[in-house]
Amino acid sequence: MMCNLNVDGPDITTSTKATAHDPPTIVITVTRNLAGVEVVLSTAQVLPLSKILDLLVKEGLSVVNCVQTNVEGRKIYTIHAEVSDLSGIEPSALQRKLAESIPSSSNSLLSKW
Numbered sequence: 487m488m489c490n491l492n493v494d495g496p497d498i499t500t501s502t503k504a505t506a507h508d509p510p511t512i513v514i515t516v517t518r519n520l521a522g523v524e525v526v527l528s529t530a531q532v533l534p535l536s537k538i539l540d541l542l543v544k545e546g547l548s549v550v551n552c553v554q555t556n557v558e559g560r561k562i563y564t565i566h567a568e569v570s571d572l573s574g575i576e577p578s579a580l581q582r583k584l585a586e587s588i589p590s591s592s593n594s595l596l597s598k599w
Contacts, residue, residue, distance in 0.1 A: 514584050516577040522547060522568035523575060525584065530560050533588060541587050542567050545580060 512529040527533060539549055547567035555562045569575055
């Protein structure tokens, strides 16, 4: 399994693949905004959503909204979370913790795209 990390400004994206020829198994994007962060997870599998939400709360975020949408056989989870002090939130660290909390990406290699 392979996991790629793309850092582009305030956006952090991670994708995991079974092999280099397969489409991504999961894509995780963490974007900082004025009130907190937006986390988008795109996958073909069902995610342990309670575990993901619990991790965000433990990081000091207040989850405001969580929506799951199905698009072409993939599940897209969009989570909006707020925090009183944005300086305490590092998107790349949060992205890594999220990737580690998801079973299919827990043993993945992180590298920059």
